[in-house]
Amino acid sequence: MKLETRNGDHRWRLAVRGSLALLRVALSGLPLIFFALFYFYPLAAILRLSFTSAEQSVAGMAALWRDSYYLRVLWFSVWQATLSTALTLAFGLPAAYVFARYQFRGKTLLRALATVPFVLPTVVVAAAFAALLGQNGLVNTALGGLLGRDAPLRLDNTLTLILIAHVFYNFTVVLRIVGGFWANLDPRIADAARVLGANRRRVWFEVTLPLLMPALGAAALLIFLFTFTAFGTILILGGPRFATVEVEIYRQAVDFFNLPIAGALSVLQIVATLALTIVYTRLQERASLPLDLRPQATLQRPVIGWRRRLLVGVVLGVMLVLLLAPLLALAYRSIALGGEWSLRFYRLLQQNQRSSYFFVPPLTAMRNSLMFASATTLLALLLGVPAAYLLTLRQRLLRAILDPLFILPLGTSAVTLGFGYIIALDEPPLNLRTSPLLVPLAHTLIALPFVVRAVLPVLRGIDPRLREAAAVQGAGPLRVLWEVDVPIVARAIVVGAVFAFTVSMGEFGATLLLYLPEYPTMPLVIYRFIGQPGLANYGQALAMSTLLMLVTALGFIAIERLRIGDIGEF
């Protein structure tokens, strides 16, 4: 009797293990199939069309080398991205530390606010910056009054303004990816070093920094790629004297319809991304160590004593000025535009005064945006988490190929890919050219690298002995996954979800290219208003932008409240 039960139990376990293996294969297959269908296939199609003949492709490439202009463009892309990344890390790290190690009120709200810039259209950010830092802006008026000079700050169309905007946009990447990792890092390692006689500096450089490297690297890579392929910030804030490769691709593809050059530039950008990612993944593998990651609630300290108060106060103060001032300037203008305080632009949003066929009530735009963002979040997690798992497998070769692959969409031009979609996905069963599905699919492609990079450092940091210990004590593989992996990775998954949600809420370029008027999103409505003269149009654009900020911030808070797993800080 007894023997039979054990035997049955054993068989059951084998079955579970078998189906689990199948499930694993299926799950890991998903991201690969997705990439093949929605990235490589359209990309190949548009490149094939761009280089219809071998001569043409050679000519396209040769033109790039002959004309030193394109090399300068490439150089500028790299240069400003390096500066942007360094600056964002410099501003973001202290905040990441404070958020990881201290308990204070309003943390969730502040973290949500830090993510809001990510969704704002560049045109709107430009308007906010002009209101703040422009020639007739608040800062200049105040400074001018003090110094008795006219407009002492001249930032319009300068590299400085581009850099400020890039820090503004990407601050949250450091805060969330590094901060999220840091929060679960056992401080006892640093404490031990201090007990052994190391001073603060030494602890930072020899203990904390090396331990943070995986998350720091992930954040730096994402910021670098995001700014390397920057489009709107460069065009709108930098003015026409600055061009990144991405900007040049758009000009060549859309304005000149010169597909060979646009194609050659796209290839150049992808190759640069690939090279960077390969270097990065090499370094990263060396940097990651198994760590004793812990629930963060036990690691956070209250803000007591003047030293801590000063530290937290200064860090949060800088953050508020940098991030909140432009956001507040926007919200303020949406209610104060035209001289008197009122909510009339919000009321106007709801009225179809000209009985236009394409009128969109604000709630509809919100619903569409939320719908696309939810679908994107779900898809990106469904594909991104298995993709991150794939990257922790033991096969080196597989890893070496897959790791850069999941990053590539970030280094690919939106126009190139957009054109690729409409010429590749044009036949049944994949005739998706006029399907509303295209929007979340395209958004997922952009969001995926964020999910993978948020989850991977934590996943690699899980000490394998934890899993072994659980297994030895009789936990099945599913149970190990649920009780060991999930609680530790949960926070990183939330971080990934937030980014997927944000990318989708704010994404504009791809949506515009693949767009069906039946499903206008909030950014599209903003663009529609800001595309026409008149106070009412401008006011409504500002009102819709403010609503976009609010809806997004509420969305983050909702995502963070849905704590998956036991580790949460609420």
Next chain:
Amino acid sequence: MLRNIIGLLLALLILAGCGGSVGTGAEGAQPGSTAQATQTTAETTDSGPAEAQTVTGETYPNTLTVMSHDSFNLSTEVIAEFEKANNVKLQFLKAGDTGSALNRALLTRGNPLADVFFGVDNTFLSRALSADAFEPYAPQGLDQIPADLRLDPQDRLIPIDYGFVNLNYDKSSDLFKDQAQPEQLPLEDLTRPEFKGKVVVENPATSSPGLAFMLATVDYFGQEKWLDWWRQMKENGVVVVDGWETAYYTNFSGSSGQGPQPIVVSYATSPAAEVAFSEGKLTEPPTGNILPPKGSFRQIEFAGILKGTRNRALAEKWMDYMLSQRVQDDIMPQMVVYPVLPTAKIPEVYQQFAPVPQAPATLDPETIAQNRDTWIREWTEAVLR
């Protein structure tokens, strides 16, 4: 925690469900029936082309797809009338700005995304025609359209509306206090020291009004001298921005953005639009047009039937409709451009403050096509580097 995950999934399903049954949810609270009418059309994407619903909620057997740039707009009633009269559901596809929308149409030549395309302008006309993506058709009413607007002798692309790109100025600026006739200010004067740093223009390589104004200067100064003027403008601190939105709202002092420059490249209709979109606060425009002879460029917008359409008969009906009194009357209030039909109605505010400029620049599409890229390159060399 499992409950939380299930909750999340449920929430997403509900959201997704909303997508299918639009019009019953959130916007039920919206005032006015037009909003709901617009929404009803959204439902049709799910029900497929077989039984497509329309603005009025009726079901029609056919679907006609119209592709356009972002700024296309018409009244709900105008669209509903066409659907009812022709027993067809209209579907609209908006595909980015003028350039990207057209390029999409050209890339999908032979297997088009839509039946009709609207929004090729005269700066892109040659590209569109030489790509052979449109079928010839002369719609009813074409004979009433002024001959100088009909630029394609084979009638593959038909003019629907037109507008003018020129300089706007801020009436409240000190610069114009002593000007007798700012409306006639010659472009030459803008290189004078008092206009230093006072003019903002759009980059012709990235902006359609930017390109249009550049073309106007080619005609104004002549092909030999136009670059000299731009070089002097560069010396005089002309501000170049990427697109109209930034130029108008961030840089121009006459708009609600209240930027630093009192002169901007915009449209001849912009001052009137400032009144029309002021919610009755303004009776006079705060801005004005600078329109010396040849100082404005006429942008004509065309529509055509896409090669490979499976709905040729209906597409012809739509083309006829675009030139009909009904649609032409609707063009100025909805799109803020001039209708091509001479008898079309123009709202009072535009009649008063946006009269058609009398002496625009004249450059034929062939010349533009041949020189477009070179001129943009030369302009970039002269002004930006």
